[in-house]
Amino acid sequence: MDVNEELRETESSGKIVLGSNETLDATRSGESKLTIISTTCPGDVEEDIRKYSGREKVPLYYYPGGGKELGLALGKPFLVSTMAIIDTGDSNIRELGDVLDEDQLE
Template sequence: MSNPKGGDAGVQATGLSKKSKKSNENINARLALVMKSGKFVLGYKQTLKTLRQGKAKLIILANNTPALRKSEIEYYAMLSKTGVHNYTGTNIELGTACGKFFRVCSLSITDPGDSDIIRTMPGADQSKAE
């Protein structure tokens, strides 16, 4: 049976382009390596805490993070000269990429472990990574 609203048009409109899907998989693979071998904290309060302490190396924010939280995290990151990466997926997808069964709006990487995520992320500060 065909869809009365026009078939697969809705799937194509909401789907990611090939380039962003490829980079998203790349980020997910690096995130999985951080989860396995590095140190990180999940959540808004913990992310702010690592930023204030100067321990954060990279911040990753989901694309549906509330605007006020996002701007506050970005402000603290700017003060501590920490890179911020805006994840292309929602908080549900970011949680799944972290291997968790809950939503994650923000995560702070304090030690990347074996991953080269800090060097390869756009927006990551090179001076902080060394």
């Protein structure tokens, strides 16, 4: 699966939220179907997202690039350190959550 291609499809046909506060809110409420964290996400934000993703059983995916790369993958001209997928649209992005280790959810 080409993660960047699926991210672009999700962004164009589904519903996503970007940014630490919005992602944390969507994860905490269980609204997120998949939460994505870049390698440059601040540690305290990652810790909070992990805590709530475990509590709400929201799968996490660690994007292999930083915020710049994740932003570019989404066609955004800014850094994206975290994002939540609310509606996958026509993408298969949810499959990323199916391949994650259970130990990512605490």
